[in-house]
Amino acid sequence: MLKKIGFIGTGVMGASIVRHLLKAGHQVAIYTRTLEKALPLVEEGAILVASPKEAVAEAEIIFTMVGYPHDVEEVYFSDNGVFAGGSKGQVVVDMTTSSPTLSKRIAEEATRLEMHALDAPVSGGDVGARNATLSIMCGGDQDTFASVLPVLETFGSQIVYQGTAGAGQHAKMCNQIAIATNMIGVCEALAYGKKAGLDLETVLESISSGAAGSWSLSNLAPRMLRGDFEPGFYIKHFLKDMDIALQESDAMNLQLPGLSLARELYHELISEGYGSKGTQALYCAYQ
Incomplete structure (x- = not known):
């Protein structure tokens, strides 16, 4: 069934998602x-x-897909925000990688206004957004998830309900920790x-399909070898995600030394002016 959709945030991934919806x-x-x-x-119909x-x-x-938790907070809670214009029965779906705590706050306010909320961060970067193959991790009410699923299938191929409000964001933290290390x-x-x-192209041919294989090895390592560090996902946003994961792990009394090292290396890249490059620019630290 066709829907009337509001979409806030048309960055690297958001623009592709809007195109699929149109x-x-x-x-x-x-x-x-x-x-x-x-x-x-707009030229394509938005x-x-x-x-x-x-x-x-x-x-x-x-749908909202912005940069940082403070952007999410502004988009939802400001005088010109989502909740200021919201009405009974509407569904809000935040796809920003944000804090689980903020997702719970959004869900609580949505419930107060008789709206419905999902936290639904995504993984797959620019390639996944363009190809409609994003992995979407959803938290919130399961019936709300079921009602929105047909629309999510427009731009995602791996769409999994993770649990109550905030669970989608926690799952995304697991994703980011795995990527970082x-x-x-x-x-x-x-x-x-x-x-x-060694010839690195030949090395990739051997190791990409074996036990060392990963999405990053298959998709980002070739970009590294070409010197292509344009963003599928910005380093500055990835650093934000790592900070959230470290804050949450600290709250759970969990030590993550691999993530801490990755955060240190990426922070150094930002200080050298790489913040708007893609995460694969970590290779520059080894040049």
Whole structure:
């Protein structure tokens, strides 16, 4: 069934998701702080509005995909935000990688307003967004999840209900921890192979399909070798995710030394001006 959708945030992944929704026939009203990001989508049929509140006005489902937890808080709780324009029965779906605590707060406010909320962070980067193969990790009411699932299937291929509010964000932290430590392994393998005088393309041919195989090794290592560090996912946003994961692990009295090392290496890259590059730019630290 076609829906009226509000979509807030049209960055690297958000723009591709909006395109899939439009191609599926949904009516999509978009809000973004950067006008030039919206214009190509308007040409493809999206309706540009002036605030998150306006994006919510006629929507049945509202998706948000912004940068940081403080952006999420502003989008939902400001005077021109989602909840200021929300009404009974609407569903809000935050796809930003944010804090589980904030997701629970959003769910509580949605319940107070007789709305419904899901936290639904995604994994797969620019490639997954373009190809509609995103992995989507969902937390919230299970009936709400079931009602939104057909729309999520427009741009995701691995869509899993994780549990109550905040569970989607916790699952995404697991995802980011695995990526962070794996990226160190990918970079160090390439650095070792280069130092040993090997042909790195040939090395990848051997190790990508074996026990060392991973999404990062298959998809990002070739970009590293080409010197392509353009973002599928920004380092500055990845650092935010690692900070959230470390804060949550500290609260659970859990030590994650691998994640701590990755955070240190990425923080150094940001200090060197790589914050708007893709996560594969960690390879530069080994050059």
